[in-house]
Amino acid sequence: GIDFGPEFDIRQVIRPDGITMQAMRSGQIEIIEDTQEQRACLNPIMFHNKVGAALCFPLSLQGRQIGVMWVHYNEPRRFPPFEIEALQLYVNPSVTS
Numbered sequence: 777g778i779d780f781g782p783e784f785d786i787r788q789v790i791r792p793d794g795i796t797m798q799a800m801r802s803g804q805i806e807i808i809e810d811t812q813e814q815r816a817c818l819n820p821i822m823f824h825n826k827v828g829a830a831l832c833f834p835l836s837l838q839g840r841q842i843g844v845m846w847v848h849y850n851e852p853r854r855f856p857p858f859e860i861e862a863l864q865l866y867v868n869p870s871v872t873s
Contacts, residue, residue: 810829830846
């Protein structure tokens, strides 16, 4: 699991200009294949937890964005379209491409 540290503050996790909010606003999947390459725009908590790659899926219900689901990987990796599509079906079963 993710370790947010002893001084947990939700404002440090979900930043108004962060990737979580970008995915919420756009409804688009945010793909991070190598956290080191995108270090400037990522939350430092990802590096504290040694995340190498991640996907941020917007969650929707009846056409409305209700949250996101993050999928983290320990190592950088490429995400083939079929893998993203399969995970999207798991996150939002009623959404089709």
